[in-house]
Amino acid sequence: MKPGLAPLDDAQLMRYARHILLDELGIEGQERLLAARVLILGAGGLGSPVALYLAAAGVGSLLLVDDDRVELSNLQRQVLHRMSTLGEPKAVSGQQALQALNPDVRVQALVERLDETRLRELAAQVDLVLDCSDNFATRHALNRACVATRTPLVSGAAIKFSGQVSVYDLRRDDSPCYHCLFPEADDVEELRCATTGVLGPLVGMVGSVQAAEAIKVLTGMGEPLVGRLLSVDALRMQWHTIRFRRDPECPVCARRAPASAGRSGG
Numbered sequence: 001m002k003p004g005l006a007p008l009d010d011a012q013l014m015r016y017a018r019h020i021l022l023d024e025l026g027i028e029g030q031e032r033l034l035a036a037r038v039l040i041l042g043a044g045g046l047g048s049p050v051a052l053y054l055a056a057a058g059v060g061s062l063l064l065v066d067d068d069r070v071e072l073s074n075l076q077r078q079v080l081h082r083m084s085t086l087g088e089p090k091a092v093s094g095q096q097a098l099q100a101l102n103p104d105v106r107v108q109a110l111v112e113r114l115d116e117t118r119l120r121e122l123a124a125q126v127d128l129v130l131d132c133s134d135n136f137a138t139r140h141a142l143n144r145a146c147v148a149t150r151t152p153l154v155s156g157a158a159i160k161f162s163g164q165v166s167v168y169d170l171r172r173d174d175s176p177c178y179h180c181l182f183p184e185a186d187d188v189e190e191l192r193c194a195t196t197g198v199l200g201p202l203v204g205m206v207g208s209v210q211a212a213e214a215i216k217v218l219t220g221m222g223e224p225l226v227g228r229l230l231s232v233d234a235l236r237m238q239w240h241t242i243r244f245r246r247d248p249e250c251p252v253c254a255r256r257a258p259a260s261a262g263r264s265g266g
């Protein structure tokens, strides 16, 4: 056991047995998950599977952020919410569901739209951030906050039948940031699922990949999707991976402080 990690009790050894059985994860990996703090931005289509899987896996502290309320048209894909929580803030509805699933997990619900200063403040307090938002402005603001605080960022997107996932491990000097791959532009036309539609299980697929990558980064196992963009076309059910590098001219991450000035690398 690492210093600072609490040993598992009997109920936890039972609850997490199928993860502990994995050699790559084991008891120490489980202890790391229980000690981890994670920020989930968005409690909608992607945030639902992300939050459910991370709570089920015993990620000890979840910060669930969303300023929207649960609507009937959300329930086709946002599996965190119920008929009984229609009209409630999604963060609060989600908090109730996660708390009912796993009392080991401390869930904090934040019903607010975070500005850049708040994003940075929160990113500095957590071990990992999951971008489950639905617009470019938020994605870029969150990326800037994660670059500044060197917080690993697991980013997902889904619209119609197309989904994408990538991991930006900003503790590492060689990791690209979100802006390296998707430079910010004013003229980008944004597709919103309110007007274009989205296949319900697609957000489950993308969100589940995000949750798996988050668990990998938090426990240090395997090879996370750093410098790789995983895309899925659910209509043909084809998955593709493209590789990409850090942009040495990137206005967001090129001039950041070296790793020694921030949190330790992993």
Ligand SMILES: [Zn+2]
Pocket: 176, 177, 178, 179, 180, 181, 247, 250, 251, 252, 253, 254
């Ligand atoms: Zn960059």
